[in-house]
Amino acid sequence: MAHSTTRRPRTSSRAALLRGNSLGELFLLARERGAIDLAVGTPGYPEPAPEIIEAAAEAMRSGRNQYDHPSGDLPLRERIARTLATPADPATELTVTVGATEALCVALLATVDPGDEVVLLDPGYEQFTAAIALAGAVPRFVPCQPPSWRYDPADLAAAFGPRTRAVLLNSPANPTGRVLDRTELDEIAALCERWDATVICDEVYSTFVFDGRPHLSVTEVPGLAERSIVVGSLSKSHAISGWRLGFVRADADRTEVLRRVHEVTTNGAATPLQVAVGMAALSVDLDTAAREMEGRRDLAQEIFSRKGMKFAPAEGGCFLFADVANITGGRHDGRRFVLELLDEAGVLIVPGASFFADLARGEQYVRIAFNRQTDLLHEVGRRVLGG
Numbered sequence: 001m002a003h004s005t006t007r008r009p010r011t012s013s014r015a016a017l018l019r020g021n022s023l024g025e026l027f028l029l030a031r032e033r034g035a036i037d038l039a040v041g042t043p044g045y046p047e048p049a050p051e052i053i054e055a056a057a058e059a060m061r062s063g064r065n066q067y068d069h070p071s072g073d074l075p076l077r078e079r080i081a082r083t084l085a086t087p088a089d090p091a092t093e094l095t096v097t098v099g100a101t102e103a104l105c106v107a108l109l110a111t112v113d114p115g116d117e118v119v120l121l122d123p124g125y126e127q128f129t130a131a132i133a134l135a136g137a138v139p140r141f142v143p144c145q146p147p148s149w150r151y152d153p154a155d156l157a158a159a160f161g162p163r164t165r166a167v168l169l170n171s172p173a174n175p176t177g178r179v180l181d182r183t184e185l186d187e188i189a190a191l192c193e194r195w196d197a198t199v200i201c202d203e204v205y206s207t208f209v210f211d212g213r214p215h216l217s218v219t220e221v222p223g224l225a226e227r228s229i230v231v232g233s234l235s236k237s238h239a240i241s242g243w244r245l246g247f248v249r250a251d252a253d254r255t256e257v258l259r260r261v262h263e264v265t266t267n268g269a270a271t272p273l274q275v276a277v278g279m280a281a282l283s284v285d286l287d288t289a290a291r292e293m294e295g296r297r298d299l300a301q302e303i304f305s306r307k308g309m310k311f312a313p314a315e316g317g318c319f320l321f322a323d324v325a326n327i328t329g330g331r332h333d334g335r336r337f338v339l340e341l342l343d344e345a346g347v348l349i350v351p352g353a354s355f356f357a358d359l360a361r362g363e364q365y366v367r368i369a370f371n372r373q374t375d376l377l378h379e380v381g382r383r384v385l386g387g
């Protein structure tokens with residue numbers, strides 16, 4: 001038995017493509033220093049509604065503690081349907097998942113085969129590249145240009161081809177705060193039609209869109225609607241990210257396939273938590289929540305622009321994506337800037353590199369979460385600006 005104890009386990013080449021979370025060390029440092037965390041998107045605002053917390057306890061006490069329908073509690077699906085931009089049949093077109101995170105994997109696994117290409121905008125949410133890798137597909141990145149983070153239509157067209165199976169969008173976007181407009185969605189629709197591609201759109205921030213602009217769902221755009229899979233979440237809209245409730249919405253034929261995949265990945269989200277959101281007399285007013293979030297965005301933008309950061313105003317979502325080259329004298333080292341801010345001000349933000357396909361392109365950027373209580377943001381202002 002000449003086994004070497006140092007030999008690495010045999011693991012999949014797909015798993016080898018995953019970068020993992022590079023922020024662990026920063027979080028430890030931040031905790032040691034009692035820093036204010038503006039790094040993760042975990043909601044500090046809004047608060048979860050007391051009614052759903054009570055309803056969850058009640059659901060558990062009344063015995064809703066076992067497996068339920070894998071596609072999700074029907075009253076919850078009905079409630080989700082009422083929040084959508086266009087009608088969806090809760091019985092055949094909506095499936096509750098374990099967060100948008102599962103919904104994204106289900107959507108990709110149900111749509112792409114190994115070797116298929118998936119078009120996506122760069123920079124973007126890191127989980128997208130990871131989920132594409134797990135599905136064995138190949139990402140085709142479309143570079144978006146600062147400061148507005150729009151793509152060049154020629155670059156978009158060049159990313160599509162005979163191997164394209166899907167385009168993966170996110171609007172409002174993490175980390176850039178972009179909300180895709182009608183022109184962009186029409187351009188994407190024309191390419192999806194030409195290459196017969198499915199559009200998977202992560203709309204988890206759809207309730208947070210600012211400055212009076214509409215949130216346009218892909219389900220409202222002819223050419224995209226009929227080939228769409230929408231990924232949604234209650235994590236941010238209801239401030240229950242730890243409950244892990246999301247959903248996937250598609251036409252009935254696609255939904256049948258999505259549900260078969262979902263039965264393998266998790267076979268259903270937590271029953272009492274679904275029941276709770278489905279039955280609670282919720283007083284969440286989404287318009288007020290959007291205006292409140294806009295106020296927090298304004299406050300964060302004021303603080304960090306006075307610090308010297310450059311950014312386009314966030315159009316939606318809960319993040320600012322800022323260029324710090326101005327403050328660092330052109331130095332391209334986002335991680336070092338983040339460590340310096342942590343040292344000087346006791347505020348943790350995220351280096352921007354990991355949102356880019358080419359890490360070097362992102363070294364001068366940082367991401368700042370502003371879905372926090374106003375008092376906390378004022379304290380950030382005092383720490384970052386002094387006085």
Ligand SMILES: Cc1ncc(COP(=O)(O)O)c(C=O)c1O
Nearest residue numbers: 041099100101125174233235246
């Ligand atoms: C764009 C985007 N999609 C999905 C998620 C994850 O959502 P969930 O908590 O529902 O898994 C996040 C979380 O930050 C996100 O920013």
